[in-house]
């Protein structure tokens with residue numbers, strides 16, 4: 001049984017995008033021409049349909065984000081399903097998967113069911129929901145994995161915190177094979193992270209801030225790869241941040257462990273140098289933290305060679321009054337849905353670090369494959385799931401208001417290139433940029 005994805009009902013799109021570069025690397029599609037969307041599907045006759053000029057623009061398969069926080073239930077002042085999926089649509093995303101570290105935690109079929117109902121009424125793009133691995137995300141008793149699978153969970157995760165006990169993780173992996181849901185793991189060893197607030201290195205020392213060492217992540221990833229191998233179970237590693245972790249993944253994949261991994265735009269684009277305490281450093285506080293240039297280089301290389309399978313934003317909205325705190329007290333997390341493509345395009349593709357084709361794959365088809373959800377494609381006859389992007393348009397982040405309820409973005413004030421003009425999600429127009 002695969003996870004349920006829901007979206008509010010809407011009229012099927014009917015459009016012709018004229019003269020755009022149509023680029024779907026996973027399907028081997030790359031040509032300039034017209035793309036017809038009729039009755040929400042790709043292909044068919046263009047007559048009578050509205051025409052959009054795509055000259056000089058690119059159409060890509062809709063982006064997929066397997067790691068967002070929509071803050072429902074319990075923290076609707078920071079985000080809700082309507083605003084979070086609206087932000088997703090504005091960023092070119094057609095499917096997002098939401099984490100269960102809410103208040104209360106999504107650890108029962110009842111809470112999951114009510115979220116799916118809300119999604120059916122409110123979601124601008126497809127949304128799926130993870131349920132917790134352990135009750136209340138307390139790291140002790142397992143939730144009813146079979147029940148949650150039957151009720152439509154897309155996977156299981158205690159994201160926000162690790163499953164500290166190796167024994168509990170082993171049992172979760174045994175259930176994983178039975179229930180079939182992927183385990184999506186936030187990896188850190190809390191005895192190493194301690195009360196750290198940023199990457200442990202020269203800059204944390206200079207600033208006098210407590211550090212989170214890279215090995216806090218990599219030892220836990222090594223442990224879970226070993227346990228997954230032992231149980232022949234499937235795991236997905238969240239937000240890889242450190243070069244040491246890349247090494248562990250490389251070794252695990254080489255010996256056949258069924259592990260996939262994601263990396264966030266902020267870890268790909270920024271380093272701990274951003275935390276220098278001049279302007280609003282809480283914008284750069286997230287867990288795992290921004291690390292050193294050598295880590296960033298390792299993450300980029302791993303994304304290109306496939307050791308890291310996909311990009312995921314870890315979109316983590318926080319109400320402004322919380323983030324406007326001194327660095328040490330501010331909560332961890334940054335929003336990312338609306339800047340994900342432009343930040344990666346500007347910081348990775350334009351300087352020649354990542355080919356555009358690779359970035360598109362790692363943000364659309366590859367994450368969908370990792371989590372076993374429908375893969376967006378531009379193949380003729382498919383449901384229309386796409387984004388039309390102007391790769392020349394430059395914009396200062398924050399000048400155009402965020403659709404998210406929150407504004408805690410690491411890229412605010414930066415000029416980024418690449419503007420999403422149109423998103424068609426599951427055959428419906430989910431976003432159209434007018435100004």
Ligand SMILES: [Zn+2]
Nearest residue numbers: 159160186238
């Ligand atoms: Zn996390």
Ligand SMILES: [Zn+2]
Nearest residue numbers: 099159160314
């Ligand atoms: Zn997260």
